Amino acid sequence: MSIGQLARSAGVATDTVRYYERSGLLAPAARLASGYRRYGRAELKRLRFIRRAKALGFSLEDIAELLSLGERSDVASIRAVAARKQAQVDARIAELERVRDGLRILVAACPGHGRAEACPILNALSGEDAT
Numbered sequence: 001m002s003i004g005q006l007a008r009s010a011g012v013a014t015d016t017v018r019y020y021e022r023s024g025l026l027a028p029a030a031r032l033a034s035g036y037r038r039y040g041r042a043e044l045k046r047l048r049f050i051r052r053a054k055a056l057g058f059s060l061e062d063i064a065e066l067l068s069l070g071e072r073s074d075v076a077s078i079r080a081v082a083a084r085k086q087a088q089v090d091a092r093i094a095e096l097e098r099v100r101d102g103l104r105i106l107v108a109a110c111p112g113h114g115r116a117e118a119c120p121i122l123n124a125l126s127g128e129d130a131t
Contacts (some may be wrong), residue, residue: 006039011070019046025050025064058085082106 007014020026026046029037046067060106062081069077109120116122 001039001044003037003039006044006047009044010051012047012051020047020050023060023061023064025067056085057089 001009003014003017007017010017017026021028026043029039029043031037037065049067050063054060062085063111066078066081069081085094106121106124
């Protein structure tokens with residue numbers, strides 16, 4: 001298949017395919033005598049893997065590591081990489097929950113009218129007491 005067909009099938013842009021080739025995540029495609037790239041099912045599978053891993057929050061460096069470990073069938077190390085990512089996501093969720101709880105308190109304290117100088121949200125963010 002052509003680069004455009006590959007990109008459409010994988011749900012990415014053609015520039016993304018080229019970028020992944022340059023970065024080594026995707027092997028450069030064989031070229032026809034005309035110079036056009038030709039891709040097969042293996043490249044499509046790998047490209048879909050990359051896209052799905054990115055959607056889960058893996059960095060391109062993480063993805064390269066996962067692909068390398070997969071080629072070596074190092075399942076224990078693959079699990080460790082995924083567990084590390086899960087711990088990072090858990091930490092981000094905990095931080096977002098703290099932010100949400102703080103915002104909930106600020107929004108509840110704000111009457112939504114009055115002078116800006118008396119706004120509990122602005123005062124809390126500037127480090128001033130709302131009283």
